[in-house]
Amino acid sequence: MNLVVFAPVGATLALLFAVYFTRIIFKVDEGTDKMKYIANSIRSGANAYLKRQYKGVSYFFIGMFIILFILAQFNFVSIFVPFAFITGGFFSGLSGYLGMKIATNANSRTANACSKSLNSGLKVAFSSGAVMGLVVVGLALLDLSIWYYILNWYYKALPMAERVGYITSSLLTFGMGASSMALFARVGGGIFTKAADVGADLVGKVEIGIPEDDPRNPAVIADNVGDNVGDVAGMGADLYESYVGSIVSSCALAVSAGLSINGVTVPLVVASVGIIASIIGTFFVKSKEDVSQKVLLGALRRGVYFSSIIIAIVSYFIVVNVLGKEHIGVYFAILSGLVAGLLIGFFTEYFTSDHYNPTKSIAKASETGPATVIINGLSVGMLSTACPVIIVSISILVSYICAGGLNNFNQGLYGIAISAVGMLSTLGITLATDAYGPVADNAGGIAEMAGLDKEVRNRTDALDSLGNTTAATGKGFAIGSAALTALAFIAAYKDSIESLAIKNNLDFTFDLSILNPQVLIGIFIGGAVTYAFSAFTMSAVGKAASKIVVEVRRQFKEIKGLMEGKAEPDYAACVDICTKSALHELVKIAAIAVATPIIVGLILGPNGVAGLLCGATVAGFVLAVMMANSGGAWDNAKKYIEAGNFGGKGSEAHKAAVVGDTVGDPFKDTSGPALNILIKLMSVVSIVFGLVVVTFSLF
């Protein structure tokens, strides 16, 4: 039996359970009229933003489609590429859209459920996360399976070996649509959410001294909209892309590893087992009443652990059955990825949770003002990069050696690629534990604005602060898998260029030595590109936030009775500013990502491109980890102070900590997470435009 059939089955199951969880959410009442009204404002703001974002993005997709279509006419790319590009983008966008749709319906319901009990609230919020997680993995695997079957049918006349080659090299280019959409969603949403958040905090908390989510703050709706368009829709598209990337890159390397169709089957089947394990895992997530945060975190973790154990067991049988006992090393590669993912999660928690020293030391530094908070937070983030780098390095070494790299280089590379699949196999449930955070955050906002009982807000706060930790864990996960996938992409890039060169009778051989100046310069430029990219995303947030600050100040000055709560602020104005700013900046940022590998390729040739990807992966990996962890630690240091330490809310220390948190916002939710997409988008663009580069490059 061809086990590939498990892929569409798993995908369908995921989507069915997403429907099941959706129904759970909609059974809960939305609460009071005020809650409904607020939820509706958030929902319509989020919809309005996404509509405009997708409209903007569609120009890019149409433009790229035309370019790819023309290239296809001259045989520079396969004719499937432009269409696959569109479907990748479409499904990625759809994942984000559906996730957001559910999240904006779950927020008020979570708040309402929290007025009953903590466990009810957790159930609703987590169900919303689960929908997100399952939709992402379901649609991703569905898209891949459909294309797999289409290609398999189209090339059916070819002998198996050749057919697999065509299938995988086409599949490989399919990530481009997903990555492009992810970039827009992550960066656009990230700019939106953090501009609103930073702007709202700077005036509301710091200048005027009203609490977070106070309905008098004109940016408060924009802030809540942002949680949905950035942390939900953006993250969904982002992880859709990671997931697709890890699977297609291992499929692509299966051919040169000599594993043929069986090497393609393994990642697809492991992914679908992961989906089923995730579905099972979600049923283990439940909590007793009003327990500590630690117990709550345990509840979420339990689901992830159960899923991981299932995957660890079943993968063994998959590998033995599909590849045979002699390739048992591939199983250990999958396992090493799975374990590495869990370990990265642990260390991320250590560096960002206020139960441990690093975050506490940042809180302590707030006693000597904002400057020491920043210095301390940056150094915590920088130091924290060592752990994931060492973990990923060990994982690379283990999976390379286990998969047989010492005897067969290409099998080793396949091992590295499939370890990324192992790491992301639990995505269905890890994403669920991650995506529930913004829903809880929103629920807290609604509880505050609707004037619900203080007890309700305490419960949503408990859920929310847990969400900070799971979010940081999720990011570590996304970045770690991105590093592994990026390596696989570099290897796949080499394979792809070599086979193109042979097919087109071009005289080209790789020299990927780090002493080859083309490679070296590529590495340097790769390092700088990640920084320039982060600079643009950070400054976009800064610029947009400044506009929000000005607008909020204006409203407090001009709208009479606003401070006293007698007049209503103009929420829509802030939403509008965020939307415009976010979309405005996207053009420049997308241009960097797409143009860099092509320009570098045309000047330095494919060796330079490989160097570029390597440099971007290395510099991007450490920078992204630093940003995510500094940001998470600052956020939790602030929360630690708010819990009554070092003077508590309103103290000078708290004000200093808020500065740290504000700097951390674009770090952890805009620039940092965008880096892993940048790396992979550049990789896929390099592969898609490979023949163009080989044909026209100077070197």
Add this chain to the structure above:
Amino acid sequence: MNLVVFAPVGATLALLFAVYFTRIIFKVDEGTDKMKYIANSIRSGANAYLKRQYKGVSYFFIGMFIILFILAQFNFVSIFVPFAFITGGFFSGLSGYLGMKIATNANSRTANACSKSLNSGLKVAFSSGAVMGLVVVGLALLDLSIWYYILNWYYKALPMAERVGYITSSLLTFGMGASSMALFARVGGGIFTKAADVGADLVGKVEIGIPEDDPRNPAVIADNVGDNVGDVAGMGADLYESYVGSIVSSCALAVSAGLSINGVTVPLVVASVGIIASIIGTFFVKSKEDVSQKVLLGALRRGVYFSSIIIAIVSYFIVVNVLGKEHIGVYFAILSGLVAGLLIGFFTEYFTSDHYNPTKSIAKASETGPATVIINGLSVGMLSTACPVIIVSISILVSYICAGGLNNFNQGLYGIAISAVGMLSTLGITLATDAYGPVADNAGGIAEMAGLDKEVRNRTDALDSLGNTTAATGKGFAIGSAALTALAFIAAYKDSIESLAIKNNLDFTFDLSILNPQVLIGIFIGGAVTYAFSAFTMSAVGKAASKIVVEVRRQFKEIKGLMEGKAEPDYAACVDICTKSALHELVKIAAIAVATPIIVGLILGPNGVAGLLCGATVAGFVLAVMMANSGGAWDNAKKYIEAGNFGGKGSEAHKAAVVGDTVGDPFKDTSGPALNILIKLMSVVSIVFGLVVVTFSLF
């Protein structure tokens, strides 16, 4: 005639002119008794610190000497290495010591000269910088020449080709002493100076609201001491190391490039021509009375340009004479380095001077508080990395191709190495324009504390703020040359291991492909090491600064009449805290630098080490540029506000800008500049311990 003789001649000339400039300084009177008293406090603080630092460092040097001596007994290293290690460290330390000695005698004299005229002040301060610059290049070239002649005599029985091989491979390891000392001086001094600066500012400027350099501030003497031990002694040792590194790495690559003794002669002679050109250049630095900052900067620049033109012309004849017309490409490599250095200077000025948009935008962001200042400053720094990376990349490509890399790979590498020599050939004068800054800074402090006329302070401020720009330029320069030198070191590392393997009948061949997991993991670890290293240096500053803050607060609370100026603070206590903190942290930091390449080598083998060096170079380069430029821009944004923009001194915007400046302090003066030393120290350690690694490594 053997042109190598120019090296000791140039070195001697440099030292003679250093004496000449010293006499100019000492002709000026130290000023009032109060000025003498303050200058003396600073001097004795600086001496006390350096004494303790050298004592601490001597343990390290003795320990390493013993290890190297034992290794030499087993033929793991040449018997010259332990001794060269000591002399490198000694001369590097001596450069720093002499520079500091002069600077602490020139500060009050500059203040006194400024009470006469701006030009007189410039003359004294610049003379002090010139002593520093000439001592550094003089001692460096002297050390190299002495060893060259010793080795040449020792190996005189060998035929020329073999002799040159022995000479250059020994010379190569000599950088280790210089780099070790530079690390201690830069990091120790950097922690001292910034802890004092940050601590003094946080309490003085931000909390209590007294001006900078106010004598009531207990940390003010420590702050001024810091300028001398960090920005003078530290920088001197740092650039000594860069200079030596660039010369020895090109000598080492001369052999494999097939240029033999002539390839060694060129860098030595170009360096000595650079010295003479720098001496001539210093005489072009003079200013009219009380002119604008722009004119003043022009005066300094003129010296650098004249020197550059002389070098550009004379190098042509050197190359043609020594290597012959067929190697004229080497001349263009030198030229490309020279030009790249100047260009990096331009762009650094663009990003850090308040005449341009980037710094102005940071100043503007201060209107919305410290968080936006930080976000904006980080993004300016990140964006600014693109320029030096592109400039260095072009320089690599040009020098590689011109030197014949397309036909002979090793000649291309020699071209890259010698372009670093070209870049640093103007060091005598660029260091002079750089090292005069801290003297002017100190002079301003003394003027303030001694209660001199406001006009005097204005003049010292003019000199000082110019110093900020030249300092940032100098750092860009140091980092750019470090990138080129580091590449040369990687190439030299490969050569060195290969020849060791042949000599010792070891079965080892390099596979430096970026897809080789050993290389790849090495690259990843290299990236993480730079971040961990920066984390340690940053947090060391943060910790030490916190201690200073506590101490300063204590003194203001406990010493009655301090705030009113009736009682004197306990300056020595702050100096003592800084000294202890700085030395305490050095151990951990030195351990990282020395242990990392050895551990990575033992686990991953020489391929892993090459990857490590590559990763550290790339990540370190961009991180160091970012830190230097963010720091410089924050500093000047603050000064821009102090000049009356956005509300001026004492406004909320000013307070926000001070936070940026405070974060920037460890960026630009501790962590950033330490990175280029880290990179090169790891390179030399790798080379010295090469045979140990090849013999005992797992892979």
